[in-house]
Amino acid sequence: MNFDYTDDQKFLKGEARKFLDARCTPAIVRGVLDHADRSYDEGLWKAVAEMGWLGAAIPEAHGGLGLGRIELCAIAEELGRVVAPIPFASTVYFVAEAVMLAGAEQQKSWVLPKIAAGELIGCFATAEGPGAVTPQSIRCEVKGGKLYGTKIPVTDGDCAHVAVVLANENGKPGLYFVNLGEGGVTRETLTTLDPTRGVAKLTFDGAGAWPLGPPGEGFTLMEQVFDRAAVYLAFEQVGGADRALEMAKSYALERYAFGRPIGGYQAIKHKLADMYVKNELARSNAYYGAWALATDAGELPLAASAARVAASDAFWFAAKENIQTHGGMGFTWEVDAHLYYRRSKQLGLVAGGAKVWKERLVSQLERRNAA
Amino acid sequence: MDFNDSPDEAAYRAEVRTWLDANAARRKDTAWTDEEDSSSMAASKAWQAKKAAAGYAQITWPKAWGGPGGTPIQQVIFNQEEANYDTPPNPFQIGLGMCVPTVMTFADDATKQRFVTPALKGEEIWCQLFSEPAGGSDVAAARTRAVKDGDEWVINGQKVWTTGAQFSDFGIVLVRTNVETPKHKGLTMFWLDMKSPGVEVKPIHQMSGGSGFNEVYFTDVRVKDSQRLGAVDDGWKVALVTLMNERLAVGGSTGAQYGDILKLAREVMGAAGPALKDDGFREKLAEWFVQTEGLKLTRFRTMTALSRGQTPGPESSIGKVIAAKQMQDLANEAVEMEDQYGILWDEGASPLKAAFQNSLMFAPGLRIAGGTDEILKNIIAERVLGLPGDIRVDKDVAFKDAPTGR
Numbered sequence: 001m002n003f004d005y006t007d008d009q010k011f012l013k014g015e016a017r018k019f020l021d022a023r024c025t026p027a028i029v030r031g032v033l034d035h036a037d038r039s040y041d042e043g044l045w046k047a048v049a050e051m052g053w054l055g056a057a058i059p060e061a062h063g064g065l066g067l068g069r070i071e072l073c074a075i076a077e078e079l080g081r082v083v084a085p086i087p088f089a090s091t092v093y094f095v096a097e098a099v100m101l102a103g104a105e106q107q108k109s110w111v112l113p114k115i116a117a118g119e120l121i122g123c124f125a126t127a128e129g130p131g132a133v134t135p136q137s138i139r140c141e142v143k144g145g146k147l148y149g150t151k152i153p154v155t156d157g158d159c160a161h162v163a164v165v166l167a168n169e170n171g172k173p174g175l176y177f178v179n180l181g182e183g184g185v186t187r188e189t190l191t192t193l194d195p196t197r198g199v200a201k202l203t204f205d206g207a208g209a210w211p212l213g214p215p216g217e218g219f220t221l222m223e224q225v226f227d228r229a230a231v232y233l234a235f236e237q238v239g240g241a242d243r244a245l246e247m248a249k250s251y252a253l254e255r256y257a258f259g260r261p262i263g264g265y266q267a268i269k270h271k272l273a274d275m276y277v278k279n280e281l282a283r284s285n286a287y288y289g290a291w292a293l294a295t296d297a298g299e300l301p302l303a304a305s306a307a308r309v310a311a312s313d314a315f316w317f318a319a320k321e322n323i324q325t326h327g328g329m330g331f332t333w334e335v336d337a338h339l340y341y342r343r344s345k346q347l348g349l350v351a352g353g354a355k356v357w358k359e360r361l362v363s364q365l366e367r368r369n370a371a
Numbered sequence: 372m373d374f375n376d377s378p379d380e381a382a383y384r385a386e387v388r389t390w391l392d393a394n395a396a397r398r399k400d401t402a403w404t405d406e407e408d409s410s411s412m413a414a415s416k417a418w419q420a421k422k423a424a425a426g427y428a429q430i431t432w433p434k435a436w437g438g439p440g441g442t443p444i445q446q447v448i449f450n451q452e453e454a455n456y457d458t459p460p461n462p463f464q465i466g467l468g469m470c471v472p473t474v475m476t477f478a479d480d481a482t483k484q485r486f487v488t489p490a491l492k493g494e495e496i497w498c499q500l501f502s503e504p505a506g507g508s509d510v511a512a513a514r515t516r517a518v519k520d521g522d523e524w525v526i527n528g529q530k531v532w533t534t535g536a537q538f539s540d541f542g543i544v545l546v547r548t549n550v551e552t553p554k555h556k557g558l559t560m561f562w563l564d565m566k567s568p569g570v571e572v573k574p575i576h577q578m579s580g581g582s583g584f585n586e587v588y589f590t591d592v593r594v595k596d597s598q599r600l601g602a603v604d605d606g607w608k609v610a611l612v613t614l615m616n617e618r619l620a621v622g623g624s625t626g627a628q629y630g631d632i633l634k635l636a637r638e639v640m641g642a643a644g645p646a647l648k649d650d651g652f653r654e655k656l657a658e659w660f661v662q663t664e665g666l667k668l669t670r671f672r673t674m675t676a677l678s679r680g681q682t683p684g685p686e687s688s689i690g691k692v693i694a695a696k697q698m699q700d701l702a703n704e705a706v707e708m709e710d711q712y713g714i715l716w717d718e719g720a721s722p723l724k725a726a727f728q729n730s731l732m733f734a735p736g737l738r739i740a741g742g743t744d745e746i747l748k749n750i751i752a753e754r755v756l757g758l759p760g761d762i763r764v765d766k767d768v769a770f771k772d773a774p775t776g777r
């Protein structure tokens with residue numbers, strides 16, 4: 001058993017932290033937050049591409065670094081820590097993984113090198129309205145190679161070049177690859193709880209659609225993509241949750257009330273201890289998910305669900321209680337605590353909310369017990 | 372014990388309904404926002420004036436002060452009925468619920484004559500200038516200094532988180548008049564004209580987007596000794612009256628309610644079927660109902676105590692602990708129920724005009740405003756249950772020697 005990053009992975013993570021501390025400062029994040037017309041930080045996106053991170057898990061044959069998935073998890077943790085305002089998750093965890101999972105060789109050799117080089121932003125479009133995405137919620141339709149219908153909300157749909165879309169063809173769900181630069185696509189930018197990430201409504205009226213993976217398998221493929229993304233997202237959540245705890249701890253040490261540091265009061269101590277416990281459990285579950293992902297283990301659906309459930313809860317808790325620890329300061333725009341509160345909901349919802357994953361977790365358990 | 376209206380109460384309720392029907396529109400949506408801005412101010416003032424003229428403002432206030440001299444139960448009935456109508460935001464709560472009652476308790480007759488009626492009619496707005504950068508929970512650590520100069524006092528310092536200061540005509544301000552005594556024994560309270568030279572109000576941008584509260588700076592602000600409320604260095608006693616009234620004024624359920632999430636759950640599908648059929652959700656819904664109704668009924672008990680002439684004690688602190696946490700949990704559950712779509716915060720696209728997203732972003736403030744969750748639980752433990760307090764290092768030392776962070 002080896003349940004930790006290797007020395008090389010730790011080195012990579014340390015370098016990523018140094019790089020992001022310098023390049024993804026709060027001013028960079030707030031540049032996107034404060035400008036409704038900015039979907040992401042272009043300078044940071046370019047710099048991240050130059051580091052090779054977009055292709056960290058893409059094989060060398062397809063233009064990536066071929067480092068591996070655990071390395072990408074390490075990078076994800078660092079991106080989450082600084083609430084990076086870039087379309088990394090959509091492009092790398094969703095679209096690149098979807099293409100690696102289900103794409104034909106031609107699709108792989110077209111998409112993956114461009115992603116690795118930072119030339120292509122992707123988005124993953126599944127939801128069409130309030131509520132869980134299920135086989136019954138799909139209204140988008142492909143007829144004669146053309147896509148019709150509306151996807152809302154689509155994270156990074158405002159800036160993406162390509163989309164992977166869940167749609168029905170002949171009454172059966174499939175995943176389709178759509179070039180958003182061509183005709184038949186309208187985008188409308190939407191306001192969200194986390195303006196550091198872009199979100200759009202995409203309307204398709206006869207946009208060209210190329211099947212990604214076998215037709216009729218779309219829903220299962222989507223779940224498999226979500227499993228993979230869930231593991232990476234869990235690392236971002238753990239990174240964010242740890243940072244929120246650090247912020248709360250340092251404020252609890254320096255802020256005085258009634259002549260003592262507030263960290264000396266048990267109400268605050270227990271709050272921070274609860275954060276720590278949740279964060280550590282989330283980290284362990286995320287490691288298990290990373291292992292299952294990297295080894296393509298059969299447990300991936302269960303491990304990914306566990307990672308996501310634990311990490312979503314830990315980040316939400318740490319983010320809201322960090323605000324509470326800061327008192328009135330925590331409720332201001334000026335203090336960074338709300339950036340984490342916002343991001344905790346963004347990450348917690350983008351691959352489906354906690355209920356969906358708890359359901360998936362338990363149905364995996366049922367299946368395992370029945371077998 | 373009787374939960375039905377008595378014949379008198381039923382008649383009063385009918386009268387209130389008739390008046391509301393004639394003067395306001397019934398509420399269709401349960402949309403909820405916390406925003407109060409200059410554009411809604413005129414409407415708020417007009418509504419308050421109407422209520423005052425009809426005898427529905429501060430129903431328990433005596434006739435001598437422009438109130439109708441009604442009972443606490445009548446006030447409850449009016450509030451219940453008014454909640455069913457579309458009315459403008461209420462920027463008078465801090466003034467009428469906290470500041471003016473403090474003035475009524477401590478000021479001389481001339482001052483009361485001057486201020487009570489205009490406040491009641493919504494003509495003048497008040498703010499509460501207590502919290503400072505150095506202390507919100509520990510409000511007795513106030514550092515803003517007042518120094519006597521003849522018949523006047525000169526105030527220098529800074530207040531923070533002052534709700535509504537940007538709209539306010541007057542305020543009550545807690546200042547330090549003695550640094551040689553322990554902190555509770557060197558404070559004095561004044562009322563103050565917010566237009567006085569040297570008062571500067573700077574809005575604070577809050578995380579939910581708006582700027583409901585402010586920093587207020589004092590530079591050589593002069594107030595007359597006759598503006599003093601209570602004795603010199605005895606301001607803590609005055610502040611406690613304000614804070615006790617605060618606990619009565621705040622603490623009802625707020626934001627999106629269990630009825631709203633029930634409505635959402637009827638329309639939305641979960642991963643394993645209709646959201647409303649989900650057992651986990653049904654359990655939570657039952658708990659929210661019990662909390663909301665429990666709070667409402669607890670307030671009735673408080674009102675009953677009031678109507679018998681008893682003073683409600685610190686037990687009214689439970690209201691906000693429950694209401695603020697529920698606001699955050701319920702909003703989060705709703706946003707999760709909307710699934711990916713929950714990230715949208717758009718009054719056009721989000722269900723119930725984004726009431727859940729608005730609540731989610733305001734709830735962190737409610738958990739802090741008017742006493743944090745932690746402080747309110749300390750009050751319940753120490754003042755209601757009589758458990759020993761934390762060891763205090765600042766109580767018996769001169770204010771100037773008490774330990775501080777920065």
Ligand SMILES: Cc1cc2nc3c(=O)[nH]c(=O)nc-3n(C[C@H](O)[C@H](O)[C@H](O)COP(=O)(O)OP(=O)(O)OC[C@H]3O[C@@H](n4cnc5c(N)ncnc54)[C@H](O)[C@@H]3O)c2cc1C
Nearest residue numbers: 257265324327328501502507508532534736740741743745
């Ligand atoms: C929306 C809003 C409106 C407000 N409006 C007004 C207003 O109109 N007028 C006004 O005067 N003030 C107002 N306030 C200020 C409010 O009363 C204070 O923010 C609050 O009392 C907390 O004080 P603080 O911000 O200094 O935080 P701190 O007191 O520094 O608290 C920081 C953290 O320490 C905890 N803590 C502190 N002491 C203890 C203890 N003994 N035991 C355990 N935990 C402890 C707190 O619970 C909190 O989690 C408002 C605040 C908000 C958010």
